[in-house]
Amino acid sequence: MRKLYFIFFTCLFGVQCAVAKDDFASLVGRVEYKKQDVIVSRVDGYLREVGLNAGERANPGEILATVESFDPSFNPQIISSPMYATVVSEVFVKQGEPVKRHQPIMRLTRNEDLSVVARAYGDNRQYISIGKQVTVHLDPGLPDLTLEGIIESISSIKGKALPVSEVTIGVNVDSCRAAKICRDKFRENKVIVVSVSK
DSSP, X not given: OHHHHHHHHHHHTTSOSEEEETTEEEEEEEEEESOOEEEEOSSSEEEEEEOSOTTOEEOTTOEEEEEEESSTTSOOEEEEOOSSOEEEEEEOSOTTOEEOTTOEEEEEEOGGGEEEEEEEEGGXXXXXXXXXXXEEESOTTOTXXXXXXXXXXXXXXXXSSSOEXXXXXXXXXXXXXXXXXXXXXXXXXXXXEEEEEX
């Protein structure tokens, strides 16, 4: 357990970001969205109403916001959720504030689109390959709180002192929905540890 804490915190402070442990190479990464929708204003006007706040879940077709145009000849822009459940992950404008045409208003995401982006440094790059199964550790203090993942893509990052590869890992989010502690830990920008077999 002490080794896992060492891996986790040394990478946070930039000392090292990949430490071999027993039969596994450990990478540190973040939870990110593979896909997101940014909703923009179609007119110059103001945000008349916001239906949901950041972090709230939207039902299919639910009204999220209304933009009133400064030009009375334009109808209000009604912003609705897509015809599938989404999460309002970020709201860029407050209710009553002016907006310009094409200005971002909010960001919509789906929990199903959460993935892990990690980095493999130096010799640890030899252990990664597309399609390989990995284990995602959501909290170093809770060793049993893990998710299984698969490496979906690998890309090289240039300009670093050591050879670095960025790894995108797809995770079965459905297995995390039942437990609240799992949902709380597996969220956007959360720093996690990934174990890759050697």
